[in-house]
Amino acid sequence: MSSSPEDVRVSQQGATDHAEAFCTGCGTAECGGCRSDYDAPRHCPRCGHLLRTKVHPAGWAAECRRCDLEIRSP
Amino acid sequence: MTTSTKTALTARELLRAAENALLDERRDLDAAELTALSTLPDDQIPALGALAHQVRLDRCGPAVEVEGILSAKTGGCPEDCHFCSQSSQFDESMPATPFLDTAEVVAAARETAETGATEFCIVLAIRGPDGRTVDRILELVPLIRSETGLNVAVSAGILSEDQSERFAAGGVHRYNHNLETAESFFPNIATTHTWAERYNTCKMVKQSGMELCCGALLGMGETVHQRIELLTQLQSLAPTEVPLNFLNPRPGTPLQIRKPIKPLEALRWIALFRLALPEVILRYAGGREITLGELQAMGMTAGVNALIIGNYLTTLGRSPEEDLQMLEDLKMPVGALTGVL
Numbered sequence: 001m002s003s004s005p006e007d008v009r010v011s012q013q014g015a016t017d018h019a020e021a022f023c024t025g026c027g028t029a030e031c032g033g034c035r036s037d038y039d040a041p042r043h044c045p046r047c048g049h050l051l052r053t054k055v056h057p058a059g060w061a062a063e064c065r066r067c068d069l070e071i072r073s074p
Numbered sequence: 075m076t077t078s079t080k081t082a083l084t085a086r087e088l089l090r091a092a093e094n095a096l097l098d099e100r101r102d103l104d105a106a107e108l109t110a111l112s113t114l115p116d117d118q119i120p121a122l123g124a125l126a127h128q129v130r131l132d133r134c135g136p137a138v139e140v141e142g143i144l145s146a147k148t149g150g151c152p153e154d155c156h157f158c159s160q161s162s163q164f165d166e167s168m169p170a171t172p173f174l175d176t177a178e179v180v181a182a183a184r185e186t187a188e189t190g191a192t193e194f195c196i197v198l199a200i201r202g203p204d205g206r207t208v209d210r211i212l213e214l215v216p217l218i219r220s221e222t223g224l225n226v227a228v229s230a231g232i233l234s235e236d237q238s239e240r241f242a243a244g245g246v247h248r249y250n251h252n253l254e255t256a257e258s259f260f261p262n263i264a265t266t267h268t269w270a271e272r273y274n275t276c277k278m279v280k281q282s283g284m285e286l287c288c289g290a291l292l293g294m295g296e297t298v299h300q301r302i303e304l305l306t307q308l309q310s311l312a313p314t315e316v317p318l319n320f321l322n323p324r325p326g327t328p329l330q331i332r333k334p335i336k337p338l339e340a341l342r343w344i345a346l347f348r349l350a351l352p353e354v355i356l357r358y359a360g361g362r363e364i365t366l367g368e369l370q371a372m373g374m375t376a377g378v379n380a381l382i383i384g385n386y387l388t389t390l391g392r393s394p395e396e397d398l399q400m401l402e403d404l405k406m407p408v409g410a411l412t413g414v415l
């Protein structure tokens with residue numbers, strides 16, 4: 001089952017909060033959060049796999065095919 | 075006389091000559107004149123920008139055209155443009171997403187219309203469209219137009235003559251196809267298609283009766299001479315619009331090692347683009363946030379008269395409210411520039 005956006009908190013401004021096991025910028029577990037304000041998430045916060053990310057004018061939505069996770073901008 | 079006074083005098087002479095050419099004689103600048111202006115010292119860039127702003131007001135007026143863009147098919151592109159995160163040719167390629175469904179595309183157009191924008195561009199990461207893709211786009215264009223009132227532009231790669239004619243007949247008022255860089259630098263940037271293929275599509279778009287939107291990407295390692303070469307190549311195409319992108323080095327691409335260009339350098343080239351292309355719709359496009367940071371308003375008074383609002387194709391922009399506030403503070407009205415120029 002997919003998680004709701006509330007299950008994994010990912011801010012559009014790029015801060016990695018404590019709910020993320022992997023950096024959404026580089027996909028590593030060690031990184032403190034390198035995603036910039038102007039990047040949509042690239043890696044899954046749960047498993048670090050590359051996300052399929054769709055960006056639209058007012059936000060973004062991303063899904064991880066490996067762990068069946070969907071996240072979107074607030 | 076000190077060296078710096080000499081330089082300042084030379085700079086004033088150069089700027090005066092450019093002003094005479096553009097505002098009095100009303101002729102275009104040639105490569106030699108643009109090259110001379112490109113050598114002005116950094117402390118003369120505000121003066122260069124001021125001249126570019128005068129030229130923009132004289133030829134285009136105060137209005138700013140605001141546009142939203144949408145990547146309707148992302149990633150998986152077979153081409154190898156070295157700056158592009160959507161190419162499938164590099165090691166850490168972005169996973170592809172299929173063509174968005176109609177509701178998603180219309181929703182994105184609505185988001186754009188809500189900002190007061192007048193233009194919406196549907197962009198596809200493909201070499202060129204197949205028959206089904208052309209059909210799909212031609213279903214979307216009138217639908218978006220009737221649902222939102224926006225002018226609809228399309229960017230779908232290299233076209234055949236027949237496809238170009240079909241888009242024109244189907245209500246695509248502007249077609250985007252970027253030269254990106256000078257012909258002499260292009261082999262460093264892509265090997266799966268040629269600069270000539272891009273140039274030919276651009277010419278075909280105009281012949282079919284669509285407005286041509288033909289952009290540039292600065293900061294890929296091209297020389298000053300090659301930027302001037304690109305300007306003269308754009309002069310020869312005479313596009314309606316030029317979106318000006320600054321490289322935002324993308325992880326996993328061959329150009330990830332490059333650094334974004336410096337803010338003053340970006341402002342110098344914004345001004346030079348305006349001086350080379352006095353009547354064009356010169357649009358702020360990708361990379362402006364990371365390149366210019368706090369100096370984004372300066373571009374609006376150095377030749378820019380259009381911007382992409384909201385997010386880009388795969389990266390995020392600053393908030394629409396910030397851009398709209400900037401335009402209000404500058405007393406620049408938002409309006410369509412189609413057919414005005």
Ligand code: SF4
Pocket residue numbers: 151152153154155158159160161198199200201231
């Ligand atoms: S053709 Fe367009 S989408 Fe494809 S790699 Fe080049 S720039 Fe990217």
Ligand SMILES: [Zn+2]
Pocket residue numbers: 023024025026027028031032033034035
């Ligand atoms: Zn990281």
Ligand SMILES: [Zn+2]
Pocket residue numbers: 044045046047048049064065066067068069
């Ligand atoms: Zn995952």
